[in-house]
Every structure is written in structure tokens, then in C-alpha cells.
Amino acid sequence: MITGVKGTQDLVFPQVASWQRVEAAAREVFARYGFTEIRTPVMEPTELFVRGIGDETDIVSKEMFTFQDRKGRSLTLRPENTAGVARAVVERRLFESPVHARLYYIGPQFRYERPQKGRYRQFHQIGVEVLGDPSAGVDAETIAMVVEFLQSVGVVGLRVVLNSVGCPTCRPVYVSVLKEALKSQAPSLCSDCQRRLETNPLRVLDCKVPSDQEILDAVPAFTDYLCEACAEHHGKLREGLLILGVEFEENRRLVRGLDYYTRTVFEVTSSALGAQDAVLGGGRYDGLLEDIGGPAMPGFGWALGLERLMAVLPPSAVRRQPWTYLAWAGEGTYPAAVALARDLRSAGKVVILEHAPRSFKSALKRADRMEVKYVLLLGEEELESKRLTLKDMETGQQFALAQEELIARLPKETEP
Secondary structure (H helix, E strand, C coil): CCCCCCCCCCCCCCHHHHHHHHHHHHHHHHHHCCCEECCCCCEEEHHHHHHHHCCCCHHHHHHCEEEECCCCCEEEECCCCHHHHHHHHHHCCHHHCHHHCEEEEEEEEECCCCCECCECCEEEEEEEEEECCCCHHHHHHHHHHHHHHHHHCCCCCEEEEEEECCCCCCHHHHHHHHHHHHCCCHHHCCHHHHHHHHHCHHHHHHCCCHHHHHHHHCCCCHHHHCCHHHHHHHHHHHHHHHHCCCCEEECCCCCCCCCCCEEEEEEEEEHHHCCCCEEEEEEECCCHHHHCCCCCCCEEEEEEEHHHHHHHCCCCCCCCEEEEEEEECCCCHHHHHHHHHHHHHHCCECEEECCCCCCHHHHHHHHHHCCEEEEEEECHHHHHHCCEEEEECCCCCEEEECHHHHHHHCCECCCC
16 A cells, blocks of 8 residues: 655645635635735745755755756755745746735645654745835734634634744844854754854754753843844834734844845744644745845735644534535436436526435435535435425434425525
């Protein structure tokens, strides 16, 4: 037997129905804020991620699925989608169109990491990108939008956490301060932090090793070293969130694992997840488009993992599907069943019709296993009387109905 690749999963009904509901809710909320969808390839030139994310990040150095095509070109399965969206915006010159200033995506990403609960090597993200607006109001509104989306699908215990990682003007100043503050303590840090202190110092702040926490909690806060412009931006972000009614807290050690972030970084957590409580994260990336050959254009975005989100959703109420199983038996009933199924589907009803003959007893057992809401019986008697027998599988009640009455009684797929 051939099995699936480690770190991947198969989504089937009813699990996939929950995913579809979440995706539909995302599209509905995002559309109200003027976002349109973009779909980019799952593989991109490796250089895009090296230049965009940073060659010293864990994603690029440890986690990418990279391979050569038949002409020796290095390609990578996308480990995140912001860089791919930025590439599409530059290549297609979408930055010239205000229609494409607000984009969202839904799709798979790929990282080679240890599979564990809620984490897969092929995982799925919903994300948004806002391009061309440098204002803190964009940051606040886009954070408020994701909170609205999460609340709409039933996520509880939400918490917005903020920080600022400055800009090319003030970041080098803080990096020097950070390295100096940790200089004497460096031998006591974990091996990853000792390496990062030389290659990517800000990532030291994100360390989760218990023995490092006391040392890292004592380092100066980035917000104390922001330049005037970054400090003003951060202040306006906080004001904007208060206006929008979004509660938040600040975490001076919050950084993101990608080099392209500037100024605002944030996470949304849920108490339903336990210790590893982050549902999503994002921030501002004002230099990314320029880094990959585009214009100097600001950007802001976030991405959430669908697998993580599904883990915090409240369990759906268990109920039979509002489908109708059409059972037929007897001479001449099959053609009538095919025609009836066609007419009901044309009226927006969900009808399951099996084409192999079986008795009504067998059909009812099969319908019960499928957990359908209704069974419609079409036998020789119904064919002659032109009144069909409808059985409610929850109550056991049966009704004799003409086809017009049947159409009025049966729900559509989306109706309770």
C-alpha cells in the first residue's frame, strides 16, 4: 500500500466542510473591506525567498523544499506567500492599479519541519496584503478585520499582541544595543541564540528555551530606541486600534521570523490553544517590493494557518445533512427517478441518487449511514398516484406529497 507523504493530510467530509465554511467566511469579511483574491504558483524561483525572507532566517536555511528543474534552475515550494504576492505585484505591475492594492490569498504552503499537532509540512494559510499605503491606520484596520473574521467563525479568547521592530534608520541602533546587552551573557544562551546573535540578532528575542528567558527579559525594549517617525507610527497604530474597539497589549520581545518586516509586527493568540497560542501573525514590510526589483512601495499583511485555526474552532453542532436520498424500486421507476432528481436539483435541492437497484429496506439503511435528512421513496405506487413518499430521518414521519409540494418543502443545501 502506498501511503501519503509524512507531514501531509487528506481532508474529507465532514472535516472539509468546516474548512469550506471558514474560507467562505473569510471571503465574505474581506470583500466588505475591498479585498480581492490573488492566486500565485506554489513554486517560485528560490532567489525570491532568499532575497525577500533573508538567507539567515530559519525558513530559508532549514525549512524550504528546494530542487532543480531539468534545466538546472533552482525552484522552491513556497514556504510563505507574501514574497510570491510581492513578486506578482512587481512582475504584473499590479502596483499601478488601485483595484489590486488590497489582496488576499487562500492556499497551501510548504516547510520541512518536524510534524506535530497542528503543524504539517504541507500546511494551508489565509493571508492578506495591503500595498501602497504607509499609514498606521492601515495597520489598525487590517488587524481589526482579522479580529472580526476570527470572531465571525467562533474563535474565543482572542488577544492582539503588538511590537515595533523599527526601520533601517533605527534598527541598526537597537541591534547594537541588543548585542552589547547580551555580550557578557552570550555563553549562557542556547546554541541557536549564540548563532543568531551573530547572524540575525533580533531572532534571539523569539527564543523559547526556558533557561534563556530571564536573560532575554532583561534586555532593553526596541520601542525605547525607535526613531521619531517609527515612534509616531507606533503611537498612531495604538490610537487606531482604540478607535476601532480592538483591545491589545504590547510585548517588547515580539519579533517575526522573516527579515522583511519593518515597524509594526503583531500576533493574534487564542486561549483555546494552550501554551503555543498564536493563531496568526504579520506586520509591515515597507521595503520588500524594492528588495525584489520593484518600486519603493509600503506594504502590510498577515497570514494565519488554517490547521491552527481549525484547532480552536468550537465543535459544530451534529445534525443530519439537509440532503435528500432518492430511493427507487419497481418496474419503470428508474427513468422517473432520474428525471425527478434532475428537476429537484434544478430547483436548488441537494439530491443523492444511486443508479444501482436496491430494495427500499436496503436504501433506508444506506441513507441512515449517510446521515441524510430526508429519504424520498419512489415506487410503483408513487409512480401511479403521482404522490411521492418523503421520510424525515430524524423524526421518522412520512408524508405523501405531489412534486410541487415536495419542491416547496425540501431545504436547499445551505438551509438548516
